Amino acid sequence: MQVNQSPNARRAAVADEVVDIEASNSPQRGSRSLAASRRLVAATVAGALSATALFAFAFNSRSTDMDASSESLNAEIAVPAAAASAAELGFADRSQEVSRSAVRSNLTEAVADENAKERTAALGASAETAAAEEWKSSTAVRDQLMDEDMKLVAAQSEKLRKEAEEAARLLAEAKKAAEEAAAAKAAAAKASASGSGSSKSADVAVSAQDVENLTTKGGSMPVKENYRMGAGFGARGSWSRYHTGQDFPAPTGTPIYAAASGVVLSSSAGGWAGVNVVIQHNNGGSTLYAHMSRKNVSPGATVKAGQLIGYVGNTGRSFGSHLHFEYYEPGVTPGDVYNASNPMSFLRSLGVR
Template structure:
């Protein structure tokens, strides 16, 4: 009886086990032992899972950051069996410090680039306001004087532009023949003596594109009078600084006009013998002698030169007219309509 009472006291923490012992002492004892082992196994499993999860997190953070957390790592390692440590190391074997550092460098570079872009945009915005104020404060006589000076620069540049235009015409004709030969043979367009396959493809392409594709409006038109020295010599497309600008048709890049009014600008000689000029850019991404196709990026909207604000000023010059001679330009919208895009 005393032994039974003693055994009953040992398992009295669970009513179910005590009740079993009262009915069958041997069965109750076995149940209590099994129950105790189950609780220990569950506790060990939970604590092991938590420890391994903690070690995974610590390994990830320490490897990704590159910081010296040796004391913390030692504590964590001491709390986990060696087998678990080996498993973690194997799991992270492909996440080298160099890869992590490269990722950090990449993120930092992108962040710095974003900040620089924001600063550049802010500075260009301030420059835009200053340029607008300076230009609007000019008298009509001052504007005419500056334009006369620009026309003298264009005259001095005309011989160079004429030579470049002749070379562009030769390239265009060569690309046309190469494309025709490829079409006749059913083969692919290939390079020629002076042109790459890409040049041939660009120059033999057809169709047209608007110079801006989004986020713009239609501004001052060709021939409009007002704040210009005589009249407006092109078509304006007001748009935020940095808006992409595209070639309206295929062609060869000529030297930019020397006229200071245009600021950073691009001139393209097209297959019909005419040329287009894209003025007041913040930046251009093409160089003299390169070929482009319709819709290809050539630069970004800005406020360089003499401008009333951020916009693209586009001009069109018929065959035989030197690009930059603004008072010999034609309506660019008529040219865009001939391309089927306006």
């Protein structure tokens, strides 16, 4: 078992060992020289050991200081000065700066809104001016075109008047034939019941189909599906002067039906109506169906209420696919638009709602 010794004891032991080694390897000298040599060696060894101990102490102290300094340095390096400054600014009181920014933002938005309003007002004024000028020029052009159409209608009026008279005669004959046929049927039934034989049949000048068509009661909507109610009679807008009928916007090809029984007349010569059909009715009035894509009846044909007469289109002076439906009182030439009457009132008189 070894026992720890103090530094001085270790130095003395080492010195004795050195002296013993030197004494055993060197020739014998005088006692005085030997004693001096021992003291010199002991002093040298003691100095070396002291220097070693001092160096070790200094080294240990330096290591401790370096460790502390290193920890402090590492701590400073871990948080750079710029980052620390940013963190301080981040946690600093910025309420005044934020408030100023909000005020600037609000002012900017207010100025932008005001500028936008001014631009919108300027554009609106320009648009209104342009629209007014366009309206004036367009209205003048439409009025001129309609006046030319009215000249064509006036030139056609005599022809349509004669057709209307013939239609009225045909209607009267159909009515008379229907009455005679009913009377003959009643007489035949009476004769058959009494056993007196058959009665004379009525002399009918028109066909049974014409009689059926012309004596059918009631009325029909001119469009029955895929439509909506458009501009009405008397409305003012993009039309020349005012709207002279009832519009039924509907897809091209939508079926169009006769509003009531009657005789087909020649189509109106007015270019505004495009492909159109005119029908003279039992009451002496007539209806006009304008802007058709095509028609499937001809002048002189008889029709009954609800019979197919054509299809919706966009012909003539039309701004979209629709039926333009007009009604003319007895004595008014069909196509003389500024003497037309409300067609919806005519439909209501027929029981159509």
